[in-house]
Amino acid sequence: MTATPAETVTPAETVTPADAPRRRELHLNAFLKPPGEYLAAWRHPHAAPDAGVNIRHVIELARTAERAKFDAIFFADLVGVPFADQEVLRRVSVVNDSFEPTTLLAALATATSRIGLIATASTTYNEPYHLARTFASIDHISGGRAGWNLVTSLNDAEAQNFGLDQHVDHELRYERAAEFFAVVTGLWDSFDDDAFLYDQKTGRYFDETRLHRLDHRGAHFRVTGPLNIPRPPQGRPVIVQAGSSETGKNLAAAVADVVFTHHPSLAEAQVFYADLKARARAAGRDPDEVVVLPGLATVVGRTLAEAEDKLDRLTRLLDPRVALADLAYWLGGVDLTAHPLDGPLPELPLSNQSQSAQRHIVDRARAGGLTIRQLAAQLTRDSRTVVGTPASIADHIQEWFEGRGADGFNVVFPYLPDTLDDFATLVIPELRRRGLFRAEYSGRTLRENLGLPRPPSRWSTARPRTRS
Amino acid sequence: MTATPAETVTPAETVTPADAPRRRELHLNAFLKPPGEYLAAWRHPHAAPDAGVNIRHVIELARTAERAKFDAIFFADLVGVPFADQEVLRRVSVVNDSFEPTTLLAALATATSRIGLIATASTTYNEPYHLARTFASIDHISGGRAGWNLVTSLNDAEAQNFGLDQHVDHELRYERAAEFFAVVTGLWDSFDDDAFLYDQKTGRYFDETRLHRLDHRGAHFRVTGPLNIPRPPQGRPVIVQAGSSETGKNLAAAVADVVFTHHPSLAEAQVFYADLKARARAAGRDPDEVVVLPGLATVVGRTLAEAEDKLDRLTRLLDPRVALADLAYWLGGVDLTAHPLDGPLPELPLSNQSQSAQRHIVDRARAGGLTIRQLAAQLTRDSRTVVGTPASIADHIQEWFEGRGADGFNVVFPYLPDTLDDFATLVIPELRRRGLFRAEYSGRTLRENLGLPRPPSRWSTARPRTRS
Numbered sequence: 001m002t003a004t005p006a007e008t009v010t011p012a013e014t015v016t017p018a019d020a021p022r023r024r025e026l027h028l029n030a031f032l033k034p035p036g037e038y039l040a041a042w043r044h045p046h047a048a049p050d051a052g053v054n055i056r057h058v059i060e061l062a063r064t065a066e067r068a069k070f071d072a073i074f075f076a077d078l079v080g081v082p083f084a085d086q087e088v089l090r091r092v093s094v095v096n097d098s099f100e101p102t103t104l105l106a107a108l109a110t111a112t113s114r115i116g117l118i119a120t121a122s123t124t125y126n127e128p129y130h131l132a133r134t135f136a137s138i139d140h141i142s143g144g145r146a147g148w149n150l151v152t153s154l155n156d157a158e159a160q161n162f163g164l165d166q167h168v169d170h171e172l173r174y175e176r177a178a179e180f181f182a183v184v185t186g187l188w189d190s191f192d193d194d195a196f197l198y199d200q201k202t203g204r205y206f207d208e209t210r211l212h213r214l215d216h217r218g219a220h221f222r223v224t225g226p227l228n229i230p231r232p233p234q235g236r237p238v239i240v241q242a243g244s245s246e247t248g249k250n251l252a253a254a255v256a257d258v259v260f261t262h263h264p265s266l267a268e269a270q271v272f273y274a275d276l277k278a279r280a281r282a283a284g285r286d287p288d289e290v291v292v293l294p295g296l297a298t299v300v301g302r303t304l305a306e307a308e309d310k311l312d313r314l315t316r317l318l319d320p321r322v323a324l325a326d327l328a329y330w331l332g333g334v335d336l337t338a339h340p341l342d343g344p345l346p347e348l349p350l351s352n353q354s355q356s357a358q359r360h361i362v363d364r365a366r367a368g369g370l371t372i373r374q375l376a377a378q379l380t381r382d383s384r385t386v387v388g389t390p391a392s393i394a395d396h397i398q399e400w401f402e403g404r405g406a407d408g409f410n411v412v413f414p415y416l417p418d419t420l421d422d423f424a425t426l427v428i429p430e431l432r433r434r435g436l437f438r439a440e441y442s443g444r445t446l447r448e449n450l451g452l453p454r455p456p457s458r459w460s461t462a463r464p465r466t467r468s
Numbered sequence: 469m470t471a472t473p474a475e476t477v478t479p480a481e482t483v484t485p486a487d488a489p490r491r492r493e494l495h496l497n498a499f500l501k502p503p504g505e506y507l508a509a510w511r512h513p514h515a516a517p518d519a520g521v522n523i524r525h526v527i528e529l530a531r532t533a534e535r536a537k538f539d540a541i542f543f544a545d546l547v548g549v550p551f552a553d554q555e556v557l558r559r560v561s562v563v564n565d566s567f568e569p570t571t572l573l574a575a576l577a578t579a580t581s582r583i584g585l586i587a588t589a590s591t592t593y594n595e596p597y598h599l600a601r602t603f604a605s606i607d608h609i610s611g612g613r614a615g616w617n618l619v620t621s622l623n624d625a626e627a628q629n630f631g632l633d634q635h636v637d638h639e640l641r642y643e644r645a646a647e648f649f650a651v652v653t654g655l656w657d658s659f660d661d662d663a664f665l666y667d668q669k670t671g672r673y674f675d676e677t678r679l680h681r682l683d684h685r686g687a688h689f690r691v692t693g694p695l696n697i698p699r700p701p702q703g704r705p706v707i708v709q710a711g712s713s714e715t716g717k718n719l720a721a722a723v724a725d726v727v728f729t730h731h732p733s734l735a736e737a738q739v740f741y742a743d744l745k746a747r748a749r750a751a752g753r754d755p756d757e758v759v760v761l762p763g764l765a766t767v768v769g770r771t772l773a774e775a776e777d778k779l780d781r782l783t784r785l786l787d788p789r790v791a792l793a794d795l796a797y798w799l800g801g802v803d804l805t806a807h808p809l810d811g812p813l814p815e816l817p818l819s820n821q822s823q824s825a826q827r828h829i830v831d832r833a834r835a836g837g838l839t840i841r842q843l844a845a846q847l848t849r850d851s852r853t854v855v856g857t858p859a860s861i862a863d864h865i866q867e868w869f870e871g872r873g874a875d876g877f878n879v880v881f882p883y884l885p886d887t888l889d890d891f892a893t894l895v896i897p898e899l900r901r902r903g904l905f906r907a908e909y910s911g912r913t914l915r916e917n918l919g920l921p922r923p924p925s926r927w928s929t930a931r932p933r934t935r936s
Contacts, residue, residue, distance in 0.1 A: 055577075080696060127630060129547065205517075
């Protein structure tokens with residue numbers, strides 16, 4: 001075992017891209033939140049109301065997405081129960097009462113064969129050794145299909161499950177996230193790709209000079225290593241990030257393979273896209289190797305009227321009290337009941353949760369001159385939602401993709417399984433007819449399907465093999 | 469959400485057993501360590517040398533065990549690489565270079581349907597919220613087949629991956645383990661069994677009065693809760709413990725459903741069995757609800773000579789340097805190279821790892837008058853190993869079971885897949901002929917197959933349902 005890098009080590013983060021310009025490819029991620037993204041989704045007649053713990057249902061969703069050749073499926077996460085409002089609690093499925101996402105990915109790994117498997121895990125409330133090992137293990141189980149959405153967490157409710165009174169300060173948790181990421185990626189390189197010999201004849205199981213200790217000593221972590229699992233098939237599971245603050249965008253530009261984002265208009269998406277690619281270039285990376293996927297929720301009909309009718313049926317299932325409480329939550333946990341429902345949105349303190357979510361909503365209320373009641377009703381159809389025909393939705397996707405507002409989309413499903421089935425059977429064939437989306441997976445790993453190179457180990461260099 | 473138990477809560481840990489004495493049933497757990505328990509197992513011609521990260525191979529092992537109707541399969545764990553000796557490292561597969569066990573259980577949950585799924589997880593280097601959630605999730609994914617082997621960890625190598633310089637002191641880590649267990653089981657009861665209504669018509673998703681905060685404030689943990697997943701199908705995943713110190717045995721008697729243990733003779737097993745059942749009774753539990761499973765490694769042949777030959781072929785594959793280093797490791801990390809190989813075992817300091825392992829080996833050396841070299845060679849066949857015919861091995865099992873040295877066995881496989889295949893196709897049919905072992909699973913959950921009751925929630929009591 002060697003404890004320090006050889007002198008010849010190159011600290012390259014990614015391999016050099018080919019000289020020829022590559023054809024841009026559209027990428028689609030399926031953001032699965034059973035029984036669907038919308039608060040009333042569980043009341044839809046085709047829904048599985050117990051979807052959160054119904055493994056057969058989730059396997060079926062994953063297989064539908066795989067048949068449609070989505071790059072990956074994704075599960076978000078919270079390490080706590082965020083809602084405390086009893087009126088809301090009793091009526092919605094957002095208590096996050098579902099499978100733990102890394103065990104869910106592993107379960108889906110053996111129930112699928114080609115689709116990528118991405119889950120959120122927090123750098124604020126985890127240990128880097130466990131997290132590195134968990135995602136390396138899923139990458140091995142799935143043959144190179146794992147992805148980690150790096151988040152720094154949102155809620156006081158989460159902090160209080162880990163010995164803290166309130167959520168860690170924004171800057172401190174990003175500082176911890178950066179060190180956490182360095183430890184995790186360092187641990188993934190514990191074994192060189194060719195460390196294992198498995199030579200039954202000579203009895204050499206592996207080359208011990210190709211096992212490396214990390215010996216990390218930082219402000220937040222002390223981790224000796226090595227990680228007790230071979231290097232992941234992808235070298236490094238795909239890294240996803242979704243920060244929208246300055247700190248968040250810089251972290252994404254520095255480390256993310258995929259960026260989830262959210263923009264109500266193409267113009268805003270283009271500004272974000274250009275900005276993030278520029279930050280990636282400034283960080284010494286090939287901007288083509290950062291895949292930007294804005295959120296997109298779709299409701300599809302053969303006609304626009306049919307699509308609108310589908311959405312109306314769903315929104316009629318939402319209790320107005322739930323809509324109002326949800327609005328209050330996204331505004332940062334304010335108490336809206338003290339204000340007249342038919343009056344304007346009051347001035348609000350800056351949210352300690354998601355400042356971008358708060359800003360989006362306030363802008364929308366001011367721009368539309370909306371009352372609290374009107375705003376709550378409108379929010380049941382969020383600003384990512386596109387309602388239309390297969391052709392009009394494909395137009396939207398093509399316009400954003402070709403206009404460089406997106407490298408593809410993080411597709412959100414208002415209710416399941418219907419809106420996934422519709423997207424798979426109506427929208428994706430239309431995208432294929434236009435030559436925009438794959439008919440078959442080209443790669444074996446998620447990185448390959450995303451068009452991303454396999455990162456070399458930080459220890460990789462041409463060295464002669466040691467003798468037994 | 470209620471934050472404190474109702475006055476009528478009964479703090480029962482288990483339900484009352486039926487009055488009629490139950491027929492004792494033999495239970496078998498398959499302790500899977502790919503590519504096999506013995507150090508040279510990976511060199512066996514039928515072995516998968518890359519078994520640690522070969523998911524197809526592990527799925528095949530799990531399915532073989534399920535076809536044979538084992539109660540469960542089990543994966544041990546370490547959160548580090550224990551061996552530092554380079555001579556050994558290069559020649560063995562004990563660097564623990566395998567799947568992380570909870571993700572592996574989840575992957576196997578969707579590749580099997582009836583067998584129990586048990587993994588080790590440390591109370592010293594985990595957070596109770598994560599661990600409670602992970603095992604609850606596996607229990608939901610598998611439909612009630614999860615088990616947690618509670619360990620307090622062994623090595624300095626593990627401590628150094630979690631910000632510590634050396635392993636936590638024995639008493640302190642058992643104190644932490646007891647509090648950890650209380651938090652985990654408390655979190656599993658966050659939702660009452662009947663909390664979820666899923667009433668699409670009225671819009672009542674669940675009964676918020678049946679969600680409970682834990683509000684734990686202890687010496688080691690502050691955890692508010694609730695856990696964000698419904699109560700596990702088994703109420704509580706099966707708890708396994710394997711401590712052999714006084715503290716360890718008391719913890720097992722207080723909390724374990726299954727006890728893994730290790731005895732070289734029936735007489736010693738009987739003493740342990742009686743002692744542990746008495747401790748369980750003293751802790752207010754039904755001793756029949758603590759299933760004691762000593763370790764048993766078997767090599768089966770049609771004749772004794774054939775079986776002995778199989779084992780000899782395997783031991784000839786073991787490099788003597790590896791055998792010696794393994795001996796040194798189990799003695800507590802002593803340096804044996806300073807002593808003549810053909811001389812006696814020197815006086816040793818008390819091991820800071822496993823004191824029982826050290827004592828077993830020293831007793832064996834003294835009793836047999838063995839040199840260091842002889843002892844190292846003998847250890848390749850450990851004291852659990854029974855070599856014989858299907859009839860002689862069934863005799864052994866029957867004698868220990870009927871003699872109340874065991875409620876069944878934690879079956880260890882010297883090399884895989886052969887010794888599992890042999891046990892499944894030769895020994896188990898012989899046990900069935902004697903009426904000792906099941907031909908079909910009787911239960912749907914691991915608890916049911918182990919003959920254990922489903923623990924009620926600590927909050928369970930007859931309460932009228934609240935109105936919407």
